[in-house]
Amino acid sequence: MYESIIKPVLFRFDPERVHDFFVGFGEFLGSNAMTRGMVHAACGYEHPLLRTHVLGIDFANPVGLGAGFDKDVRLTKIMPAVGFGFMEVGAVTQFPYAGNPGRRLVRLPDDRSLIVYYGLKNIGAAAIGRKLSRLRFSFPVGINIAKTNRADIKGDASVADYAATYRQLAHRFSYATINISCPNAQDGCTFQDPAMLDTLLGALAAEEKPCPVLLKLSAHLSMGEVDEILAIVQKHGRLVDGFVIGNLAKDRSILQLRSPRERLDLIPAGGISGAPVRALTTAMIRHIYGKTGGRYAIIGLGGVFTAEDAYEKIRAGASLVQIVTGLIYGGPRAVARINRGLARLLARDGYTHVADAVGADVRTGAPA
Numbered sequence: 001m002y003e004s005i006i007k008p009v010l011f012r013f014d015p016e017r018v019h020d021f022f023v024g025f026g027e028f029l030g031s032n033a034m035t036r037g038m039v040h041a042a043c044g045y046e047h048p049l050l051r052t053h054v055l056g057i058d059f060a061n062p063v064g065l066g067a068g069f070d071k072d073v074r075l076t077k078i079m080p081a082v083g084f085g086f087m088e089v090g091a092v093t094q095f096p097y098a099g100n101p102g103r104r105l106v107r108l109p110d111d112r113s114l115i116v117y118y119g120l121k122n123i124g125a126a127a128i129g130r131k132l133s134r135l136r137f138s139f140p141v142g143i144n145i146a147k148t149n150r151a152d153i154k155g156d157a158s159v160a161d162y163a164a165t166y167r168q169l170a171h172r173f174s175y176a177t178i179n180i181s182c183p184n185a186q187d188g189c190t191f192q193d194p195a196m197l198d199t200l201l202g203a204l205a206a207e208e209k210p211c212p213v214l215l216k217l218s219a220h221l222s223m224g225e226v227d228e229i230l231a232i233v234q235k236h237g238r239l240v241d242g243f244v245i246g247n248l249a250k251d252r253s254i255l256q257l258r259s260p261r262e263r264l265d266l267i268p269a270g271g272i273s274g275a276p277v278r279a280l281t282t283a284m285i286r287h288i289y290g291k292t293g294g295r296y297a298i299i300g301l302g303g304v305f306t307a308e309d310a311y312e313k314i315r316a317g318a319s320l321v322q323i324v325t326g327l328i329y330g331g332p333r334a335v336a337r338i339n340r341g342l343a344r345l346l347a348r349d350g351y352t353h354v355a356d357a358v359g360a361d362v363r364t365g366a367p368a
C-alpha cells in the first residue's frame, strides 16, 4: 500500500515537509501503548536467527535506523514497534543549528537516492539532554555526535566542541558514533584528515569512556585514505570500537548518477545517499574487515533497500546494518521485509545465527 498509494502522493510534496510530517506523526504514534501496539501488529517481525550481540549489546535484529532521520530524539518510542533492532539519533552538536539556508533535500527517484544538505540541523546538546531526563529506551539507541556547524568554531575549538557533546550525552546511550564525515558543514572540512583526527581522538581518549565508540566515515574515501584513518585509530588503542560505513558521498563524479542535470543542480553542494553509494560502502566495509581481521564492529549502510542489500553488507563484514533512504522510499514495512528476507537468506545458506555470516565473503575470498 505504501509503494502503490501512499508514496506517489507523498512524493508530490516537498521532501523536507513530508519528512517533518512523518517525524511528528511518528512521535504521536509512539506516545501511547495502543498506537505502538497497532504499529507493531502491522510492522513487527521477529526471528531467532536475527538476534545478535555486538559491542556488548543485545539486538533483536541487526537492522537499525541510520542517523539523520531522527535528529532531535523524537522517535525512540515508535521505532522498536516499526521493527528496527536499534536506531542512531542525531547528528547532535553542542550548539543548536537551524540548518543550511535554502533547499536542503531533493529526491532523485531515477537513482533511488536523495541529495541532502541539512548541514547538521538539530536542537543542540543541552536541549537533547533535557529531553533524555524524561525518556527510557526499550531497545539500543546510539547517538551520532558532530561538530557544531559554525564557521567561527575551528581548530582546537572544534575538538572541544565534539568533546563537550560526548561528555554531556554519550553516557545516556548504548553507543556513540563520532561523525567525522558530515559533508555539509560551513567550513567544508571534516575530521577525516589524519592530523585533525589524531587531535580529536587524543582529546576524546582523555575523557571518561562511557559506552562503545564508533567513527562514521564518508562513502567516497579511497582505500588509501581509509588506511590512514585506520593507522590513527590504532594509535589510540582502545578508544574506537568500530566504524559506521558510510556517510553521504560528496564527490558526484564517481557515482554515475542517472538523474537529469537540472535536478542534480537543485543542490549542487549536497551529499548523495541511497543506491549510488551502495557498492562504495560495501567495498569499504570489506576492506576494513579484511585489513583488521574483524577486530572492529562495523555498522554498514548506504543503499540498503532489500534483504539482499543488507546481506551483502553483512557478508562483507558488517555486524549490523542501517537504513535511511530505504525507509523513505520503501516505507515502514521495509524493515520487516528486510528482516524476513534476511532470515530466509541466512537459513538458505545454512547459518544458525546472523553473526556467523559476518565477513563470510572476505573469509572465503568471494569475488567483490
Ligand SMILES: Cc1cc2nc3c(=O)[nH]c(=O)nc-3n(C[C@H](O)[C@H](O)[C@H](O)COP(=O)(O)O)c2cc1C
Binding pocket: 066, 067, 068, 069, 071, 090, 091, 105, 114, 116, 118, 120, 144, 179, 216, 246, 247, 248, 272, 273, 274, 275, 277, 301, 302, 303, 304, 322, 323, 324, 325, 326
Ligand atoms: C535526510 C538525511 C539526513 C542525514 N543526516 C545525517 C546526519 O545528521 N548525520 C550522519 O551521520 N548522517 C546523516 N545522513 C547520512 C545517513 O545516515 C547515511 O549515512 C546515508 O544516507 C547512507 O545511507 P542510506 O543510503 O540508507 O540513506 C543523512 C541522510 C539523509 C538521507
